[in-house]
Amino acid sequence: MCELLGMSANVPTDICFSFTGLMQRGGNTGPHRDGWGITFYEGKGFRTFKDPNPSCKSRIAELVQEYPIKSCAVVSHIRQANRGGVSLENTHPFTRELWCQYWTFAHNGQLTGYEQLDTGRFKAVGDTDSEIAFCWLLKQLDDKFPDTPDDWEAVYCLLAESCDTLRELGVYNMLLSNGEYVLTYCTNNLHWITRRAPFGKASLIDEDVTIDFHEETTPNDVVTVIATQPLTNDESWHKMAVGEFNVFHFGEQVFNRTL
């Protein structure tokens, strides 16, 4: 299994605190030794840092932890390989262009029969179930909306249904973003929390670090963090239900579909 970490915020926000917690699970407090990656959107562009080495020993992960890159949409992943070998091309997140937007994807879980998925013009470079599932999802979007859609609710519904189909193949927890929206799908393990004023303190579960968000934020900040397991032990995280699909936009939950 792997761990996912996502963020949606209404002002560019750094994710150093949450990433510090996640990183420890990459071979230290967790068994996810087979690489990690993080994508930060800035405007329509993005930066991805990734490494097939354990995050707890990665020089690049150290930089990401220390250097506050501010973003409104983040997708991150640490990996314990099941399908596909340990290599850079199999390291999440994966990114492809659709509708003049960069789409970024990370997956936690394991699928069977994924080799049969028709991904059309979106070809996988590596050999993970995850990248093939991502390419297949993009094909669903591209088939139904050859041009950039106006009706985003229709896009959400199609994505939710397509994720249901993928869940039939196994465990499918997902983070997906186009830089503006952060979309999630839950099979079994996905939690989220929205932080807003009045901000309090929070302590990481995986490392002895406490942060006072009051000192780090302004009163109008709205920041949602999504993670496989809660990252802090003194806040109330929502557990997503089986088949729950969410869309976050600038920190706010703007769409929710439960089964």
Add this chain to the structure above:
Amino acid sequence: MCELLGMSANVPTDICFSFTGLMQRGGNTGPHRDGWGITFYEGKGFRTFKDPNPSCKSRIAELVQEYPIKSCAVVSHIRQANRGGVSLENTHPFTRELWCQYWTFAHNGQLTGYEQLDTGRFKAVGDTDSEIAFCWLLKQLDDKFPDTPDDWEAVYCLLAESCDTLRELGVYNMLLSNGEYVLTYCTNNLHWITRRAPFGKASLIDEDVTIDFHEETTPNDVVTVIATQPLTNDESWHKMAVGEFNVFHFGEQVFNRTL
């Protein structure tokens, strides 16, 4: 104008020495203050580091300079914006998938009339002439070779001719790679050098650094470096001719087309 830096090598080699020289041109010894980026291939995967800030002041560029990431194919770029604003989505290199391979592109120069280029299914996310030219190039390849080609010489010829077409739109110096081949096209400024045994010393033009390649290499290493301007002052760099197209493979020049 911008500066390009590429590398092709027969063993995974770090590019710290050359990158140190290039970085100084990003706002220090050169005027290229509008961002920089570098893509390292490892197997079929790649890592890109990029920043819309000047390379000479970038914390991420510092990491790339100090941390030896070893690769057989590298594409790098520092930017002085002409077409397209200073933003992450306009920062080279650009990467897209074709034939289950990641293709990476960087351009030096300036084109006119590029808005008319039909890029088909390869859409630009930013608004540079360069990204549109890249998308158009991929469309030429995809149109002629819908599936992964066997005949790579035919691919080279098509690319060379397509680059000729782009050169009709202005200044077009290019680096392109799929992780295995590093392909170059020259309009006016592109130089290259192949280093092999017996290795000697070299001194950077832009910074007071000398390296003894003999100490850093094994006798079988073959490493080609391609750069807008020579990076060292005590080696013989080849200047590419107008309309010259080259392919490097594991450090060796394997294809050359001059007009």
